[in-house]
Amino acid sequence: MEVLTGFFIIMAHLAVGNLISGLTGNFLPGSVTGMVLLFISLLTGLVKDRQIRKVAGFLTDNMTIFFLPAFMGIMDLWGMIRLDLWAWLSVVVLTTILVLLAAAYTQEGIERMTSFLKRRKR
């Protein structure tokens, strides 16, 4: 029962997420809308976390397996990627480091600013 209830709740949020995304011109993927809806349902108590923990835990703990099939599509693309291999690798490496620094410095800056303001108040 627990698995079936969890499956039902998660699938219902995905279905409604798809519906809302479809009606709003697919600006957000339906799955992401579903994620936000589930978060709201949990916050408002409409859904209890224990009702979905088993199924949601299974899905998020084993995420890798769900994209293995799609990943194989790369075999058909390999010929094209190989031509731009170095450019592709450079973009991925450089932008990853930039994102890391941007997010970390923003938080660090905000923390320093708030502690500075607190000290000045005193």
Added chain:
Amino acid sequence: MMELIMNVPMMLVLTVGAYLLGVWVRKKSGLALLHPFIISIPVIISVLKVMDIPCSFYMESNAMIDFLLGPCVVSLGLVLYDNREVILKNLAGIASSVVVGSIVGVASVFLLCRLFGLSDMFLLSLEPKSVTTPIAMDVSEVIGGNPSLTAVSVVLCGFVGAVLGPLVIKISGVRSSVAKGLGMGCASHGLGTARAIEMGAVEGAVSGLSIALMGLVTAVVVPLFNHLFI
């Protein structure tokens, strides 16, 4: 004779078996960086090559597993819920860092792709690459990228952050635990989080929740950015 091997149950056994093997090898080796992926992908490719099974047949047969990516993303709502206290306590900081990280990510991909003369297919497939794979693939599909190329870039991006992240953080002089977790999670999703957990409990928790937040914010930022600049 061939249809005895080329059927849906056989292909599902291959996917699940390759994944379980990958998980088992990581557990035995005790290396957090040895992602199940590194084992599973070569195993699947070699089996397909040896048996002469077309890749398209393999992908069609695994439609059932592929479909579960959607429910998988929805389930991340529970991760957000579990971390609601950390989110609320650091709301302003976390929200701004994720938004800044996301915008810097998309803008830098755009500029570098143009600089290196990469095609629009690369650009659109790379834009959502700092996000967890299922969300990145959905975003890529919506904006017209190639989900397979996105998936590979996401994993690569995860390894870059997991391997170089701690060094970059050390050089950058960032000291706050929340900031370190945000950097790792925003840049390198699940793989970065596995490494952030080794840095400390706060780093791990913040990194874990930034996976879901970064996914959400990037899903909004990417189409907006493309609308304005492309």
